[in-house]
Amino acid sequence: MKMRTAWNKTIMSALVLMIILGSMGFGSASAAAVKVYGIQAAGPPMPFYVKNTFQLKPKVNSSSKTGSVKVRYKSGNVEVASVNSAGVITAVGAGRTNIEVTAGDKSVQLLVTVKSKVKEANLSAAKPKITVGEQTKLSTRIVMDSSILPVPPVSYQVSDPSVLFVDASGNVTALKEGKAEIKIRVEEKTAKVSIEVTDIEWATTTDQSRFERPAWSADSKYLALNGALLNAQDGRTIKKMNNDLAFAGNTLYSWNNEDQDHETMLIYDSAFRVQRKFEMPEESRKFYTESRYVLSPDGQHFYFQYGDRGIFDLDVQSGEVWGQVAPDVDTAWDMTIALSPNGQLLAVLGGYGYSDHSRIYDLRSGQMVSSTTQQGAAEFTPDSKYLVVNNGSGIAFLDTQSFATVRELPGEFEDFAVGVGGWLAVTNENGNVDVYDIETLEPVRSYATKATKQAQKMGNTVDQPISLTFSPDGRKLVAGYANYSYSDNSADTICWNLNELYLD
Incomplete structure (x- = not known):
């Protein structure tokens, strides 16, 4: 009976020792740290327009037998493009930035170029000075990056709605004497025009x-x-x-x-x-x-x-x-x-x-x-x-x-x-x-x-x-x-x- 008790204690001590050694890196090869040898990743295809998204699918060459390695992402300029923890890139504004992909001690830089669908936006008024109650017509000129792109709808913002009223078709009505600015935003492009209202x-x-x-x-x-x-x-x-x-x-x-x-x-x-x-x-x-x-x-x-x-x-x-x-x-x-x-x-x-x-x-x-x-x-x-x-x-x-x-x-x-x-x-x-x-x-x-x-x-x-x-x-x-x-x-x-x- 005494021999069996001693034997059990010996086995328990050995198990504890194995756990301690494993935590110190002296365990088996499968428990050892995964080594990353390289990363392959491709950025979004061109053209990559504002508001478009792209899912990164990096390939990591590592010592992991399961192939599962944690990957981290970081944007060099979130005002151009952002990236979340799942590797989804969102185009924010026209420009260039790098998206960094990291796994282990290896990383790669992906150059991302974001373009605007709208190359140019202009706004003008038929009459920049009108009298109270008079109307004038707004004209917009939207130039797209490609002829196959549809022109997005335009909405108008008035700095002082008590002076001017603008309907959805761009017809402006003068309400009272003063001066107000009308602005449009198409994608990230903006344009504006000032109209003066006089009672003379x-x-x-x-x-x-x-x-x-x-x-x-x-x-x-x-x-x-x-x-x-x-x-x-x-x-x-x-x-x-x-x-x-x-x-x-x-x-x-x-x-x-x-x-x-x-x-x-x-x-x-x-x-x-x-x-x-x-x-x-x-x-x-x-x-x-x-x-x-x-x-x-x-x-x-x-x-x-x-x-x-x-x-x-x-x-x-x-x-x-x-x-x-x-x-x-x-x-x-x-x-x-x-x-x-x-x-x-x-x-x-x-x-x-x-x-x-x-x-x-x-x-x-x-x-x-x-x-x-x-x-x-x-x-x-x-x-x-x-x-x-x-x-x-x-x-x-x-x-x-x-x-x-x-x-x-x-x-x-x-x-x-x-x-x-x-x-x-x-x-x-x-x-x-x-x-x-x-x-x-x-x-x-x-x-x-x-x-x-x-x-x-x-x-x-x-x-x-x-x-x-x-x-x-x-x-x-x-x-x-x-x-x-x-x-x-x-x-x-x-x-x-x-x-x-x-x-x-």
């Missing part, structure tokens, strides 16, 4: 110290101002006539309101060539300021002040004076004549201090229908709903049914204008042009030139614009300046684009 559509100089009553063609394409005919789309002078000008519909009329022995009215065709002319009667040559005449919307009647004798009607077709329209008017020297756009009402308002001379006439009946204590410059709203008067202490709105004053915007204003969008524009003593909602008199928007804004910022005194007018379509507001330093580019006439007022 154009600026021009009419070379006149005055800013006479402006007249628009019905289609809003042309503006007659200071004896010149302007293209209302860009402010270019089409024709200098040095006469007073007016439109009836899209037909242009001209004459001179100075007291001369002979005066001719000219009527033009659509190309602004004289189509017809006639010598005006002596009576119609006796008015002196632009506030004392008005042409009817159909171009058939020319109403004018004849000295202190009242308001007369000149038949444009026959060239003859039909007679008095307002015979009971004791004409004030600075009276205003205003005709409703529907051609039915004629307002004859006395100047400041002559409120008892203000009358309203129905041209259909030839009768005076009302009188008012309001005085000053006046015009009807485009829908003929209100007669609007700058009475020196505010802008008063008279309902054309009762001719009662229904609302008033207090203040002293150099000039005002009313537009079809339901807008009232007034000059502000700080140099701005302020736009209000006609029905509520709530402020909607203020407009100012860069020069005016700069003067305001420096705390300098700024002159008001001296005249305002809306285009018939309500999309433009033109302001005249007596002091060029408060307009832009030494221009005396500024046209603001009003599309922002119509954006939701």
Whole structure:
């Protein structure tokens, strides 16, 4: 029994010794360290494009009987190509880098060249400067590395979405004044373009110290101002006539309101060539300021002040004076004549201090229908709903049914204008042009030139614009300046684009 116990102890001791020797490297050949003799590996085939992947399959020549040897991978530049522990290479960006493959004490370097599918990406805008509400089209030029590669879709990023909106087709809409950058990214290529949005559509100089009553063609394409005919789309002078000008519909009329022995009215065709002319009667040559005449919307009647004798009607077709329209008017020297756009009402308002001379006439009946204590410059709203008067202490709105004053915007204003969008524009003593909602008199928007804004910022005194007018379509507001330093580019006439007022 004792011998068996001793024998068991001997066997256990031998086993422990074998384990210890094995851990020290003195075991069998199969337990010895694996020796690596060499590595064979091939990198990805060309072209190897960004976002492509490739599985490395290295062959390791070693002393391992099982052929299983641990392999490690490392990228020299992960911004060009990355590699994971399983040997999968991912192309990240165009360029060259080495992928190191290591097994035991051996390693090999694989040169990997990554190409971009996109060789070139360009972005441009048809118009780099647009006005609020205007659209422009983006153009992209994508050059692929190979003609067989499909062009990837393009998406747009806008630096300031409050200024510009871009749809998936590259149509850009200007939302408000400012500047924004649009960028595209195609693969790792980027391209960008800047677009400026302004609310000034154009600026021009009419070379006149005055800013006479402006007249628009019905289609809003042309503006007659200071004896010149302007293209209302860009402010270019089409024709200098040095006469007073007016439109009836899209037909242009001209004459001179100075007291001369002979005066001719000219009527033009659509190309602004004289189509017809006639010598005006002596009576119609006796008015002196632009506030004392008005042409009817159909171009058939020319109403004018004849000295202190009242308001007369000149038949444009026959060239003859039909007679008095307002015979009971004791004409004030600075009276205003205003005709409703529907051609039915004629307002004859006395100047400041002559409120008892203000009358309203129905041209259909030839009768005076009302009188008012309001005085000053006046015009009807485009829908003929209100007669609007700058009475020196505010802008008063008279309902054309009762001719009662229904609302008033207090203040002293150099000039005002009313537009079809339901807008009232007034000059502000700080140099701005302020736009209000006609029905509520709530402020909607203020407009100012860069020069005016700069003067305001420096705390300098700024002159008001001296005249305002809306285009018939309500999309433009033109302001005249007596002091060029408060307009832009030494221009005396500024046209603001009003599309922002119509954006939701």
